[in-house]
Every structure is written in C-alpha cells, then in structure tokens.
Amino acid sequence: MTSDKIRHVCISGGTHGNELTGVCLARHWQSNPTLITRAGFETHALLANPAAIKIGRRYVEKDLNRCFHPANTTTDAKLLEERRAVEIQSWLKSRCNGSYPDVLIDLHSTTANMGLSLVLANCCPFNLMLVAFLKERFPEVNAYVWNEPKTQPGFLNSLAEKGFAIEVGPVANNVAQADLILKTGLLVDACLDFINDWNSGTVQLQDRDVLVYRFREHVDYPRAHDGFPAAMIHPQFQNRDFLELKTGDPIFLGFDGAVTHWDKPEGWAVFINEAAYYEKGIAFTVADKVALAINPAEFRR
C-alpha cells in the first residue's frame, strides 16, 4: 500500500482572468507565501492566466479551464491558453518532484447565487472528507459534483485527483468583492488545516455520509434566430441555486411575457444565469441531491 501523505499542494487563481476573487488571493499569497505555509507539505500559489487578467477577460483565445489534459504536449498546443496549459503543467512538475501536485484547489467566482460552493471533478475519499470537514466549519458550503459522463472537460484541478474548484458568488466579473474574497481565504485556510490533519492521521470523518449535488443535465435558454436568448431566467427562479426545482416551477420569462415551466422531474439547480455560460449554451444546470458514503474500502490511511 502506497502512502498518500500530501507533499505538494497548489492553490490557483485567475484561471479565468475576469474572476477577481482568485486573482486577488493568488497575488496576495505569491507576495506573502508564509500565509499558506504549513509544516509537512509545500503550498504553491499559481496565477494561472496573466494574459487574460491583464485584459480583464475570462480568456484570450480559449477557456483555459478546458485545456488541461495530463498527456498535453507542446505539439498539440496552438492557442494561447493551450500553450499556457502546457507551461503550467511543466511548472507544476518542476515544483512537485516531477509529478502534479497531490492536491490542487482552483479559485473561481460566478455570477450565480452559489454562495460558498465546491465543484468536484471526482468523489475520491479525500475529497469527500474535505467536503465534510469544510461543511462542519462553514455550514453554508455546498458541494456540486460536475462529472459529465461523456467528456473529460480539462479542468485545471483535474490534474490532481485530490482537490476541487472553489466557486463563490454572486459576484460580477471584474469586481473584487471583499466579503467573498475574505470567505474564500478562510475556506483555503481550512483546506490547509485539513491537509495537516490528513498527514498526521487525525482525520475522523470516514464513517459519515456527505451530501452533494451531482450533475444531471444542462438546460439552455430559448434562443432567437440569431442565437441571442429569447427569454430571461424567470425572476422567481433567479438566485435559487442549490434549492429544489419542482415540476411546474417557472424557469424562463419571455420578453413577451410568456412563461416556460420546468416539465421534468424535480431536481436542484446550480449555475443559474452564469454570465460565462451563455456562450456555452447553459442557462442553468440541474443536479440530483445525493448522500455519498465515504467508502472505507477506498480509504487507505
């Protein structure tokens, strides 16, 4: 049995250049590295997309957070963000003894009313225990498992099995909102405390269930001929992230006043009216609410 003590942690911000929460924190920690230093492991602060930050946009040529694949090579990298992904992968390996970090936490923000949320690409025991740990300290934390079956989306944090994206909102792009920045900093502090406990073998959370919201489907806006949205998120649906969406609830309001209702089985909506997802064809995502057992068989410490 291999030891899975954590030796290298990466905290990244600015993967999307207009999400200032992560940009501000990554800059601050790069200038003040002792703030994320703990005994027993190294923490590396990464400012992921400086070119996009400079121009205040999500990305320059391609969404960087769809460019990370463990086998990426410079040969395949044509666009600015594809090249930056390769560069980041090399940088991480140079810092982490030739491997990717054991844990990668990527800081994001959203225009949706997601509060303090964690977006997981997988549900390994470490991740579920970290979710349980954070929910204990911050009862308002919600975890969303974005495991679309057909795709390997290429998230930065998917380079490491352990870790996830922290996604906070609502906040406009290109705005630094102090309350959310402070809370995100506290969440990262707590993650580092958890890793410390993990390494010292004092984590006692493996016997519980963890409540998560698991991806079911994306729903797009009704569209006009030219692709522009033909309806708005219904005012009664706006801001209802992580709340129950019942069959028959209003979801869209047309500019002519026509109301569209949810005609599928009940679910829980996330990323309602996220600015960056208009171009991705996502008005909101519907998730299932499930309690996941932290599987003791997979728990190796």
Add this chain to the structure above:
Amino acid sequence: MTSDKIRHVCISGGTHGNELTGVCLARHWQSNPTLITRAGFETHALLANPAAIKIGRRYVEKDLNRCFHPANTTTDAKLLEERRAVEIQSWLKSRCNGSYPDVLIDLHSTTANMGLSLVLANCCPFNLMLVAFLKERFPEVNAYVWNEPKTQPGFLNSLAEKGFAIEVGPVANNVAQADLILKTGLLVDACLDFINDWNSGTVQLQDRDVLVYRFREHVDYPRAHDGFPAAMIHPQFQNRDFLELKTGDPIFLGFDGAVTHWDKPEGWAVFINEAAYYEKGIAFTVADKVALAINPAEFRR
C-alpha cells in the same frame, strides 16, 4: 418663443455591449415598435453597439459612450466606436428631420448597487420635471447629475439636451436579470407617458424642488506598482450607493487587513465598485445631495 413640443424620441440600448438590460429591451422594441409608440411623437429604438454586443464586451476599441460630440465628422473617426458614433449621429438625423432627437434615453446597467437611477448630463427644466415625475411613480428612483466641469465626456444621451441615461443595478455584465429589465421597461414607459403630458401641456411639476446627487469627485483604489488594485472596497461600504458617506467611515480594506477611512467632508457615494471603472481609475464617485429648483424662468411652456 420657440415651441418645444417633442417630435422625436430615441431609446437606445447596448451602447455598452455587455450591459444586457438595454440590449434586451432595444432588441424587443425594435421587433415590437408599437410598444414604444405614442400619439404625437415618434420613438426610435436604437441598438447602439452591435459589434461589442456580439463579443459580449463593453466596447471593441474605445468606449462608445465617450465618442459622441455634436460636431463629429467621419474625418476624425479612426477607431471602430468613433466610426460607429458618426454612423449613429447620421442615422439619428435621417430619422429626425435632419436634427438630433428632442429626447434621448440611453439604457445602461451597473455592477454597483445603484437601484433604479437616472444619470443626467444637464439639469434643464424638462429633465428635472421628468425626474420629479419618475420619482413620484417610482419612489426608489435616484438621480445623479454627472456634470464634470472640465470635460465634455461624449455621452450618447448628450446629443440631445433632453433625456438622460437610465442606470440600473447591481447586475453583472453579460447577465440578463429579469427584475431589472422589467423595471427599466416600466421606467421607459413612464418617460413616454411624461412626454405625452408635456406635449399636451398637462405637466404640473414646475413649482417643486427636485432632489439630486451632483458630481463632486472620483476616488480611485489604492494601486500596486503594476496598477492592480492594492485594496478592496470595504465590506461595510460595498452597496452603500446613494447613502451618506461620513468622515471617518471605512472605504477600503487592504489584502493585509489595513483599513482606509474617508478623511474628507461627508458626501454621498455612487458607482461603488463598478467593474468598468477599474480601468478608468474610479473606485467610487462622491456626490453632493442638493435640492434643485425647477427654474420657472427657463420653463418655456
């Protein structure tokens, strides 16, 4: 004495391509012109910056809402938005008997907590009476008079003496938020009703004072060496647009926890933490709260 009956009104949206409130309404009214039709005058709906709307940005090469000067000519117009300004000016004249419209209302949104606000470039009696009329129908409406003495800023709505910008928030860029879109639509309806009353001589508001917030000064973020903000709007100051800013109140919170306090005379803040103003060197604007008399000497009906 010349008659100042209103013959031509322009309602514009999408002057900033990422402010979807105006984009959605201008598109809707272009497709459904009877919604903004009233007897006795013509209303023209303008989608001001389609190139910027298409790419979801405030502008392509230059802020269009700083490009309008009555004497603009094609010779001076180099950048995309400068050329578009000349084009719009020609289009308006072609629709309005060779002149600019009598009234121009330009629809904007802001990431600041400005609620339903009106941004006036001047305080002519028509504008003040329209403000008084709107405040009577919508008590939450606030009026901000942006008359920086040294500059002619080149706002689209400054092409007409009468009219102003409607500025609603908080809403993220590139997000269509139904409640604010519906309210903006109601404000425009009310403006058209007022113009109808104005033309029929039934406006009875000239004997009152109108409360407005008048530009005093812009305040920038503390900046790091590379120009990035070195502090955030203080959480106790965020969202306090149109509320009193007292000497000694906290205004900025540094990433190191240092607090900056307001050390000047009391004022009223607007545009607190507007995303688009980071690049303009404006963290917020301080205004004076003044009651303006609608000057009967200037009132010509």
